[in-house]
Amino acid sequence: xxxxxxxxxxxxxxxxxxxxxxxxxxxxxxxxxxxxxxxxxxxxxxxxxxxxxxxxxxxxxxxxxxxxxxxxxxxxxxxxxxxxxxxxxxxxxxxxxxxxxxxxxxxxxxxxxxxxxxxxxxxxxxxxxxxxxxxxxxxxxxxxxxxxx
Amino acid sequence: xxxxxxxxxxxxxxxxxxxxxxxxxxxxxxxxxxxxxxxxxxxxxxxxxxxxxxxxxxxxxxxxxxxxxxxxxxxxxxxxxxxxxxxxxxxxxxxxxxxxxxxxxxxxxxxxxxxxxxxxxxxxxxxxxxxxxxxx
Numbered sequence: 001x002x003x004x005x006x007x008x009x010x011x012x013x014x015x016x017x018x019x020x021x022x023x024x025x026x027x028x029x030x031x032x033x034x035x036x037x038x039x040x041x042x043x044x045x046x047x048x049x050x051x052x053x054x055x056x057x058x059x060x061x062x063x064x065x066x067x068x069x070x071x072x073x074x075x076x077x078x079x080x081x082x083x084x085x086x087x088x089x090x091x092x093x094x095x096x097x098x099x100x101x102x103x104x105x106x107x108x109x110x111x112x113x114x115x116x117x118x119x120x121x122x123x124x125x126x127x128x129x130x131x132x133x134x135x136x137x138x139x140x141x142x143x144x145x146x147x148x149x
Numbered sequence: 150x151x152x153x154x155x156x157x158x159x160x161x162x163x164x165x166x167x168x169x170x171x172x173x174x175x176x177x178x179x180x181x182x183x184x185x186x187x188x189x190x191x192x193x194x195x196x197x198x199x200x201x202x203x204x205x206x207x208x209x210x211x212x213x214x215x216x217x218x219x220x221x222x223x224x225x226x227x228x229x230x231x232x233x234x235x236x237x238x239x240x241x242x243x244x245x246x247x248x249x250x251x252x253x254x255x256x257x258x259x260x261x262x263x264x265x266x267x268x269x270x271x272x273x274x275x276x277x278x279x280x281x282x283x284x285x
Binding site for chain 1: 178181182185186187188197198199200202203204206207208209210211216219221222223224225226227228229232274
């Protein structure tokens with residue numbers, strides 16, 4: 001019986017997804033600073049940042065990374081994911097207050113695991129803003145359950 | 150008035166290790182993080198994989214060294230070795246592996262590990278930062 005989740009066996013290399021958009025707000029940045037404890041002036045001092053190359057506060061890079069992880073769950077039918085195992089990630093451009101980001105993701109590889117109940121799926125991801133500029137990109141390795149036979 | 154001390158590119162020594170204070174992972178961390186990002190498993194006792202690395206950047210400000218003047222976080226290569234649960238306590242340790250000078254700034258690559266209360270490395274990888282040079 002199906003539980004609505006997709007398993008390792010069903011997910012195919014080449015599948016592509018696009019998430020809904022998400023507008024990054026000042027509240028997101030303030031909350032992320034509070035949770036993480038990263039109060040770097042880049043994210044918290046509006047006056048200082050007026051003088052910087054960015055001209056204003058920017059979102060924490062890791063906030064963008066965390067937001068894209070959430071967007072992935074909204075981009076496609078849920079996967080039977082057991083864990084995120086690794087990532088290779090680049091922060092390419094700043095995300096500013098009011099920017100709207102969305103995730104474009106593509107399955108690029110599948111690998112068997114030493115454990116028979118799971119496999120490894122690599123997903124290439126690009127986080128783009130409202131001007132279609134790539135602000136972050138990279139690859140993530142997800143451990144996904146196999147359907148029990 | 151003395152300006153706050155800062156660590157510039159020139160001040161960073163390759164190989165010097167830093168260890169942060171520790172922080173206990175609570176259900177509140179998980180709830181706030183999930184509410185902010187919509188990332189994370191349904192089980193509220195498990196810690197979303199990316200939350201510890203977010204917390205470790207905050208812990209990085211709580212070390213004796215004056216704050217590094219980071220101009221941009223450029224990237225990370227990261228491995229999640231073991232799951233973490235609410236109630237676990239983590240700290241991080243890091244060591245600069247590479248320094249590369251550019252014309253107006255410098256690149257620093259830090260090897261970074263997150264360690265739990267049992268002394269086991271639970272996550273590890275490399276952070277790359279663009280760091281300001283000391284103003285002339």
